[in-house]
Amino acid sequence: MKKFTPLLATLFSLIVVFPIVYSFSASFFSYTDFTSIPPRFFSSQPTFSNYTRAFLESNLAGFLSNSLITATMGTLIRLSISILTAYTFTFFTFKGRDVLFVLIIATMLLPGDALLIENFITIRHLGLIDTYLGIISTSLLAPTHIFMIRQYFKMVSSEYREAAIIEGCSDSRFLITLLLPISQGVVITLALQSFTGIFNDYLWPLLVTNKESMRTVQVGITMLGFSENLDYGPQFAAITLLMTPVLIAFILLNKNIKESVSTRFTGR
Amino acid sequence: MNKQGLIKIKPYLLVLPALALAFLFCYRPFFLTVINSLSNVSLGGKRTAFVGFDNYGRLFSNASFQDSLSNTLRFTLFFVPTNIAVCLGAALLCNRKGKLASLNQVFMFLPMAVAMSSSMMMFKMMFNPSIGIMNHLLNSDIQWFSDPKAAMFLLVMAGVWLDIGFDFLLLSSALRNVPKELLEVSNLEGANPWQTFTALQLPLIGPTLLFILVNNVKDAMLISAPVLILTEGGPFRSTQTLVYQMYLEGFKSGNYALGSTIATVVFALTFIIMLLLLSLERKRVYYQ
Numbered sequence: 001m002k003k004f005t006p007l008l009a010t011l012f013s014l015i016v017v018f019p020i021v022y023s024f025s026a027s028f029f030s031y032t033d034f035t036s037i038p039p040r041f042f043s044s045q046p047t048f049s050n051y052t053r054a055f056l057e058s059n060l061a062g063f064l065s066n067s068l069i070t071a072t073m074g075t076l077i078r079l080s081i082s083i084l085t086a087y088t089f090t091f092f093t094f095k096g097r098d099v100l101f102v103l104i105i106a107t108m109l110l111p112g113d114a115l116l117i118e119n120f121i122t123i124r125h126l127g128l129i130d131t132y133l134g135i136i137s138t139s140l141l142a143p144t145h146i147f148m149i150r151q152y153f154k155m156v157s158s159e160y161r162e163a164a165i166i167e168g169c170s171d172s173r174f175l176i177t178l179l180l181p182i183s184q185g186v187v188i189t190l191a192l193q194s195f196t197g198i199f200n201d202y203l204w205p206l207l208v209t210n211k212e213s214m215r216t217v218q219v220g221i222t223m224l225g226f227s228e229n230l231d232y233g234p235q236f237a238a239i240t241l242l243m244t245p246v247l248i249a250f251i252l253l254n255k256n257i258k259e260s261v262s263t264r265f266t267g268r
Numbered sequence: 269m270n271k272q273g274l275i276k277i278k279p280y281l282l283v284l285p286a287l288a289l290a291f292l293f294c295y296r297p298f299f300l301t302v303i304n305s306l307s308n309v310s311l312g313g314k315r316t317a318f319v320g321f322d323n324y325g326r327l328f329s330n331a332s333f334q335d336s337l338s339n340t341l342r343f344t345l346f347f348v349p350t351n352i353a354v355c356l357g358a359a360l361l362c363n364r365k366g367k368l369a370s371l372n373q374v375f376m377f378l379p380m381a382v383a384m385s386s387s388m389m390m391f392k393m394m395f396n397p398s399i400g401i402m403n404h405l406l407n408s409d410i411q412w413f414s415d416p417k418a419a420m421f422l423l424v425m426a427g428v429w430l431d432i433g434f435d436f437l438l439l440s441s442a443l444r445n446v447p448k449e450l451l452e453v454s455n456l457e458g459a460n461p462w463q464t465f466t467a468l469q470l471p472l473i474g475p476t477l478l479f480i481l482v483n484n485v486k487d488a489m490l491i492s493a494p495v496l497i498l499t500e501g502g503p504f505r506s507t508q509t510l511v512y513q514m515y516l517e518g519f520k521s522g523n524y525a526l527g528s529t530i531a532t533v534v535f536a537l538t539f540i541i542m543l544l545l546l547s548l549e550r551k552r553v554y555y556q
Contacts, residue, residue: 006364009368013375019387092278103287111486111490113490114535117301118298122296200384202385203493218383236390242383243382247381251374254370258373
């Protein structure tokens with residue numbers, strides 16, 4: 001049994017990674033490569049035309065820029081709100097603090113997907129359909145982020161803040177020059193997580209965008225119009241283009257990713 | 269306002285954005301959803317009359333809803349054990365040292381790097397019955413999108429692929445945290461791998477497994493977007509799930525009351541399942 005473990009593990013991991021490898025390879029296929037018998041894993045004459053077609057015959061570039069804008073905007077606002085909220089709940093004592101904190105954290109218990117209809121109506125009333133603000137609106141509150149940042153802030157005694165305030169240091173200066181540098185690690189991790197989370201969101205952006213020009217790329221990629229015509233090359237090219245930067249980041253950062261998962265979820 | 273008063277209200281002002289968002293996008297819609305499920309709602313989203321539990325009566329006698337409910341439960345029943353078995357198997361096989369092992373590990377969590385909608389488009393094309401690669405590879409002629417059994421099987425596989433990266437990482441790190449000395453002792457005492465797993469590793473990774481179980485059940489009960497892209501609920505509603513039907517009622521038919529009623533049923537179901545699982549946790553799982 002022990003002897004076969006590496007073999008089995010390799011076989012298993014190849015099956016798991018197969019869709020990714022195949023998509024990459026198929027993005028260089030010509031039309032006939034898809035229909036050839038026996039099926040191909042590699043193109044007979046690799047071609048870049050799928051990539052150019054993906055850009056020229058669809059609005060992929062526009063979708064991509066919408067996604068980059070909303071993900072950046074969303075991450076910045078979400079993190080600012082999270083940091084501000086975590087700071088207040090860590091260093092201020094005020095009436096009703098614990099109740100308010102629970103009220104914010106407990107939003108985790110309400111599954112967002114079941115709130116879609118009402119949230120959509122809200123966004124329509126506010127006139128935010130087909131706007132960037134509408135797309136990011138429901139991702140701005142991140143209770144897990146608030147919770148985790150607060151765990152880091154808690155490591156600093158509140159006496160430090162009191163001393164700093166007495167010395168004439170403002171809250172914003174204390175936050176920016178002292179707290180943020182020491183919690184840099186967690187803030188960067190959460191920023192990355194927010195960015196990919198908002199960038200990859202699907203159902204909500206689908207609902208709040210009607211105009212083609214406002215679509216985000218994860219929504220747009222399902223509507224490029226190639227796969228419906230069994231014209232798979234450009235579709236695979238668009239998918240490959242989207243996933244490659246993240247794949248590279250994952251491979252380069254694989255040690256950090258393993259560690260961050262293990263400390264965050266099992267390091268109780 | 270004097271300075272003292274300003275200091276008093278400052279913390280409230282600072283947490284106001286978060287509170288406002290929680291109210292606007294979580295609590296308010298939650299209560300409105302529940303109220304809408306007890307009312308008639310116009311196309312514009314306005315409540316016109318209070319109707320008590322009429323919507324629930326209509327919903328439970330609605331054939332489409334009965335399908336959604338049974339499909340969602342079936343999906344959960346197939347998906348959760350398959351996913352846990354696959355991810356645990358993967359984690360156990362890769363729980364080794366060396367270059368090959370770390371390559372195996374990277375491959376196992378790479379699916380995490382692909383966004384849901386891209387993954388589902390990949391599956392949709394690879395499983396196309398005529399020109400997709402899968403039927404060629406399997407040398408089969410399975411009608412993945414027009415045979416109800418095959419479509420459900422495909423959805424379960426797609427779900428496992430979407431989850432494997434994250435669950436694999438969690439389980440591997442839990443397995444790595446099993447103390448080396450214990451493993452050596454069990455090896456010296458002549459325990460076979462199965463005995464080592466059931467008597468030693470399984471209890472120690474229990475909390476992680478429970479965390480994954482709870483999350484998988486929740487995700488499975490709420491599955492909608494993969495259905496929307498991959499199968500669109502078909503064939504013959506055989507993969508239409510609760511949240512997908514909610515989406516159809518709310519956004520395609522403009523039937524807000526029925527959509528809200530489904531949403532309320534989903535809230536209740538996920539809540540009950542969470543409670544059941546958490547009470548299971550108290551009884552069964554030992555913590556280190």
